[in-house]
Amino acid sequence: MPVGTQATVKSLTPDELESLGARIILGNTYHLYLRPGSDCIERIGGLHRFMNWSGSILTDSGGFQVFSLARINKIQEDGVWFQSHIDGSKHLIRPETSMEIQMQLGSDIAMCFDECTPYPVDRSYAEKSMGLTVRWAKRCKNAHGGGDQALFGIVQGSVFTDLRLACLEQMSEIGFDGYALGSLSVGEPKEDMLRVLDEVTPHLPKDRPRYLMGVGTPEDLVEGVRLGVDMFDCVMPTRNARNGMLFTPRGALQIKNSRYREDLEPIEPGCTCYTCLRFSRAYLRHLFMARELLAYRLLTLHNLHYYLSLMEEMRAAIESGSFPTWRGAFYARRGAQAA
Amino acid sequence: MPVGTQATVKSLTPDELESLGARIILGNTYHLYLRPGSDCIERIGGLHRFMNWSGSILTDSGGFQVFSLARINKIQEDGVWFQSHIDGSKHLIRPETSMEIQMQLGSDIAMCFDECTPYPVDRSYAEKSMGLTVRWAKRCKNAHGGGDQALFGIVQGSVFTDLRLACLEQMSEIGFDGYALGSLSVGEPKEDMLRVLDEVTPHLPKDRPRYLMGVGTPEDLVEGVRLGVDMFDCVMPTRNARNGMLFTPRGALQIKNSRYREDLEPIEPGCTCYTCLRFSRAYLRHLFMARELLAYRLLTLHNLHYYLSLMEEMRAAIESGSFPTWRGAFYARRGAQAA
Numbered sequence: 001m002p003v004g005t006q007a008t009v010k011s012l013t014p015d016e017l018e019s020l021g022a023r024i025i026l027g028n029t030y031h032l033y034l035r036p037g038s039d040c041i042e043r044i045g046g047l048h049r050f051m052n053w054s055g056s057i058l059t060d061s062g063g064f065q066v067f068s069l070a071r072i073n074k075i076q077e078d079g080v081w082f083q084s085h086i087d088g089s090k091h092l093i094r095p096e097t098s099m100e101i102q103m104q105l106g107s108d109i110a111m112c113f114d115e116c117t118p119y120p121v122d123r124s125y126a127e128k129s130m131g132l133t134v135r136w137a138k139r140c141k142n143a144h145g146g147g148d149q150a151l152f153g154i155v156q157g158s159v160f161t162d163l164r165l166a167c168l169e170q171m172s173e174i175g176f177d178g179y180a181l182g183s184l185s186v187g188e189p190k191e192d193m194l195r196v197l198d199e200v201t202p203h204l205p206k207d208r209p210r211y212l213m214g215v216g217t218p219e220d221l222v223e224g225v226r227l228g229v230d231m232f233d234c235v236m237p238t239r240n241a242r243n244g245m246l247f248t249p250r251g252a253l254q255i256k257n258s259r260y261r262e263d264l265e266p267i268e269p270g271c272t273c274y275t276c277l278r279f280s281r282a283y284l285r286h287l288f289m290a291r292e293l294l295a296y297r298l299l300t301l302h303n304l305h306y307y308l309s310l311m312e313e314m315r316a317a318i319e320s321g322s323f324p325t326w327r328g329a330f331y332a333r334r335g336a337q338a339a
Numbered sequence: 340m341p342v343g344t345q346a347t348v349k350s351l352t353p354d355e356l357e358s359l360g361a362r363i364i365l366g367n368t369y370h371l372y373l374r375p376g377s378d379c380i381e382r383i384g385g386l387h388r389f390m391n392w393s394g395s396i397l398t399d400s401g402g403f404q405v406f407s408l409a410r411i412n413k414i415q416e417d418g419v420w421f422q423s424h425i426d427g428s429k430h431l432i433r434p435e436t437s438m439e440i441q442m443q444l445g446s447d448i449a450m451c452f453d454e455c456t457p458y459p460v461d462r463s464y465a466e467k468s469m470g471l472t473v474r475w476a477k478r479c480k481n482a483h484g485g486g487d488q489a490l491f492g493i494v495q496g497s498v499f500t501d502l503r504l505a506c507l508e509q510m511s512e513i514g515f516d517g518y519a520l521g522s523l524s525v526g527e528p529k530e531d532m533l534r535v536l537d538e539v540t541p542h543l544p545k546d547r548p549r550y551l552m553g554v555g556t557p558e559d560l561v562e563g564v565r566l567g568v569d570m571f572d573c574v575m576p577t578r579n580a581r582n583g584m585l586f587t588p589r590g591a592l593q594i595k596n597s598r599y600r601e602d603l604e605p606i607e608p609g610c611t612c613y614t615c616l617r618f619s620r621a622y623l624r625h626l627f628m629a630r631e632l633l634a635y636r637l638l639t640l641h642n643l644h645y646y647l648s649l650m651e652e653m654r655a656a657i658e659s660g661s662f663p664t665w666r667g668a669f670y671a672r673r674g675a676q677a678a
Contacts, residue, residue: 007625011632013617036600036625043601044621052617262379278352278391282383286346286375293350296632 001026001233007051010238011297014053021308024056026233029101030065034084038104046106059107061098064116095139103145112140114154117183126158134170141174150177159192161199178209185215201228225314237303242296244288247306249333260285273305340365340572346390350636353392360647363395365572368440369404373423377443385445398446400437403455434478442484451479453493456522465497473509480513489516498531500538517548524554540567564653576642581635583627586645588672599624612644
């Protein structure tokens with residue numbers, strides 16, 4: 001899912017997202033609640049109409065941003081008091097508030113309000129945090145209106161597999177339309193993330209979407225899929241594009257590198273994205289160095305094309321039963337070996 | 340002509356410019372000479388290929404930017420010493436240099452290197468400055484390679500009509516493919532600009548394009564056309580868009596105004612631009628307030644559509660002999676009377 005934090009995937013139109021093959025994007029509840037306001041978006045007819053996007057939308061719960069962007073005044077059983085990063089105003093978000101906001105936004109998939117467990121934490125903190133997330137999940141389920149909007153539960157427990165599995169059991173009892181793994185890729189060693197995926201994913205309900213939140217690099221996506229994950233979201237393709245870092249099958253390319261000054265090749269020869277079909281590295285480097293707005297658009301288009309094509313290739317490989325071969329080729333192109 | 344200073348009309352792709360009906364854009368010699376370098380653009384195959392624009396390009400001489408952006412060390416008969424606004428490096432631009440750079444860029448229309456006369460100046464300064472511009476124009480004509488690239492002369496003389504006419508006579512003797520009026524809209528009262536246009540334009544060769552440089556508001560364009568001008572360039576539609584100021588037949592609209600917070604109307608009901616067909620004022624206001632990159636694109640598209648449609652309407656009105664009626668309606672829609 002491309003990330004459309006403030007009712008826009010930065011620099012792109014909904015038409016472009018559609019052309020890229022995006023079928024679902026992520027919107028950030030925290031940002032939209034503060035600006036323009038979820039009540040405002042509801043009166044306007046919901047987030048789809050507001051931004052003119054006819055594909056699907058998943059909204060996060062606001063939890064992650066409350067913990068990472070806002071100044072937190074207090075986490076308590078009832079909810080979280082925080083101060084807006086925009087104007088310092090004080091707000092209480094309770095699990096019920098998060099549900100109400102996401103219903104106002106009218107997303108297709110709402111996420112339970114959870115505590116994003118930081119890393120590193122000791123086992124007792126992780127256990128307490130997981131307990132709070134479970135109690136909040138029950139309140140979310142009760143407060144959620146159901147109907148056309150799906151509700152996903154979030155499995156916490158940090159890097160402690162037994163806590164993750166205990167959390168999953170309780171989440172399954174509550175019953176959700178899909179299950180997410182939260183608080184991974186938050187600073188823990190890569191091996192820990194892969195170990196948790198390896199040990200937890202097989203226990204996720206097979207008939208529900210499995211969503212790995214906030215992940216990740218192309219390699220993370222490939223390994224996530226190998227271990228049974230269906231959905232991902234990450235700002236990496238869009239944010240890195242705006243920093244001049246481009247994804248290619250052979251690895252990363254920094255467009256500001258002076259070697260591209262007069263390079264007439266596209267970012268990646270053979271790439272069929274809008275940018276590669278029309279513009280040279282030399283031109284893109286110039287736009288980036290001159291901080292031209294067009295740079296951010298064109299580089300974002302390329303990176304999202306890369307990410308969405310990667311997912312498409314993996315879907316096709318799974319369907320044809322050739323995922324292991326495909327994965328070997330993926331690493332070979334990068335000059336690396338599959339683990 | 341939309342202004343594409345650094346080989347891009349800010350935020351737009353060449354495809355979008357084409358869809359807007361733009362047939363010619365302006366590129367800034369000064370900026371491109373400094374970054375990425377006109378030698379670099381020449382080796383890449385010229386500005387058209389560099390930015391993938393198949394329409395026409397007019398390049399200015401670099402004179403205006405040398406006088407307005409750079410730190411000038413010395414204006415002398417031979418040329419102008421200046422320091423780059425990017426890295427402080429020192430450069431001498433002579434009329435011959437300007438021609439060489441514009442030939443390297445491969446624009447369709449090159450402009451003579453001139454001294455942009457500031458306002459206000461006394462008559463003797465204006466006369467001296469005009470004399471220098473004429474001597475430089477001769478050197479430009481001699482240095483210019485001809486061929487497929489047209490060369491336009493620039494008529495100077497500040498607000499002194501007799502100096503303008505004397506300049507024009509000498510420029511006509513040298514002989515150019517088109518004639519521009521420079522150093523207008525540089526701070527002089529609007530009446531002075533209109534008076535100069537009224538008194539000078541009738542003497543411009545009837546069979547050559549007439550170009551009013553750096554102008555202007557929609558009203559300026561209408562009055563310029565009424566007084567016989569064919570071509571204009573101005574950053575106003577693009578720059579104002581990025582500042583949230585939108586042009587409509589009824590006057591200006593500031594998108595950040597809080598009255599648009601939940602306004603589902605397009606910028607201008609009935610407008611056929613991409614932005615108005617798809618997005619509400621409420622959404623555009625949100626994007627602008629949140630400083631989202633998409634705001635600059637969508638607002639730029641609207642403003643350029645307005646400017647280019649305005650010129651198209653005037654062309655049609657002239658062809659059908661109804662320009663005076665059209666002009667009356669133009670002012671009536673704005674709640675103003677034609678002068």
